[in-house]
Amino acid sequence: MTSPVRAWWDAPAAIPPPPRRVWRDWVLVGVLAPLTFVEAALRPEVPFRWLWAGVLLALVPLLLWRRTHPLTTLTVAFAAGSIISLQGGGEPELFTTAYFLILLYAVMRWGSGRAMLLGGLLVLVGWLTSFLSRTPTAADAIGGIAVVVAVCTLGVAFRWRSRARARELDRMRLLEREQLARDLHDTVAHHVSAIAIQAQAGTAVAETDPDAAARVLRVIEGEASRTLDEMRAMVRVLRREDAADLSPLPGIGELSRLAESVPGRPQVRVAVTGGDEALPPAVAAATFRIAQEAVTNARRHARHAARIDVAATHDADGVRLEVHDDGEAAASAPPGYGITGMVERATLLGGTCAAGPDPDGGWTVTAVLPRTGWTL
Incomplete structure (x- = not known):
């Protein structure tokens, strides 16, 4: 086989x-x-119409397995059709025989590379076999080829589009991981730096058993410094240094920055309630990022929205964030890159994030982030 054919032959399923x-x-x-x-x-007027109707009825259930076993279903259907044609059933002239095209599309859309090549070869052999029972006109031949090519092209196009979208979603997940890695790095660096400073101070002021205290504090100082260096080295691997954002981490206190009242745009109202406990910076930053993305999505996509409400409640367990707009609710929407990023950020912190139409109208994004128990 040539290299392009071998590459196609070894291509995985969709x-x-x-x-x-x-x-x-x-x-x-x-x-x-x-x-x-x-x-x-x-x-x-269609010859052998009841014979073909019975064959189609027997083959219709194959549609239920066309995604998981595309080549098998296509082979069974074409083999049955070819046998009936060669045994005197003539060519199928019922319009419902277009059912075979659905199976061909399934092979091109979801099958592996070898399934696609074998499926195309099977259709070609079936088409050539039809010449044994009748000689088609030039118009019929060209029309049949055009239909088959169009179906195959459509299946391959949707296949490549889905794969491109999957790659883009993976890229967005990687970017979210890089951003979260930076947030966690800044958080740990802050605390480890504080430990190092306290260890230095402890060394200077140790009064009881100063030698032992000094040795322990020096060990703490050395370990803290090494941990800080290792953390920085790890994050340099996880992110592109040229794309690093050196601005301070936003927190739950910065949610008020999202509030605005501009003519011609939805009014954004922010309400933050909770206890006095300080949130871990990574959780606070994730809360702000999710709220920011949810507000941005509402401004872009909520039709006829007049108001966007941002409500954040934090307690000893964590944070609950809810962003709701009063626009026209859609029945459903495919998860875009923004929603994927919000879910990824919440998941990496051990929380959850869901977005969808609200029963009372509008669209709601709800995120729950725990205070502890998360890891990168």
Whole structure:
């Protein structure tokens, strides 16, 4: 094999992997089965229409496995169709035989590289086999080739688009990890620096058993300094130094910066409640980042929104953040990069983040971040 063919042959299945079965599959099977009988009854001029209707009814359930076993379902369907044609059933002339194109699309969309090549070869062999029963006109041949090529192209296009989106989501997750790594680095560096300073002071003021205290404090100082150096080295690996943001970490106190009242834009109201306990800087920074992204998304995508409410409550357990807009609620929306980033940031801190339409109208983002128990 040539290198391009071998690369295609060894290509893995679709990324991300497809769902095993969704409700649309059952709807498709439920609609196609009776539609086949209706067409056979309304088109008496089609030869062997009841034979083909029976074959299609037997093959329709294969649609339920077209994502997980695309090449197998295509092979079974085309083998059955070819056998019926060669045994005197003629060419299938029912419109519902377009069902075979769905299986071909599934191979190109979700199959592995070898499944795509073998599926294309199978269709080509089936097309050439049809010449044994009849000689198609030039228009029929060109039209059939055009339809098959269009279906294959559509499947490959959606496959590449999905893979590109998955790569972009992975890139966004990496950027979020880099940002969180910086936040954690700044947090740990602050505390370790304080330990080092306290150890130096303890060395100077030790009065009881000064020699032993001095040795212990020197050990603490050395360990703290080495930990600080190792942390900085680790973060240099996790992030690009040229993209580092050296501004101070935002916290829950900076949520008030999001509040604004500008004509022509949604009014943003911020309410922060909670005890006097200081939040870990990483949790406080994540709270601000999630709120900032949620407000930005609401400004961009909430139709006819007049107000955005940001409510943050923190206690001994952690922080609960809720961002709600009063715009027109959408039934559903695909998770974009902003939502993915918010979920990734919350997950890395051991928390949760969810975004979706509110039953009372509008869109709500809810995040719960624990005070402790998280790791990078």
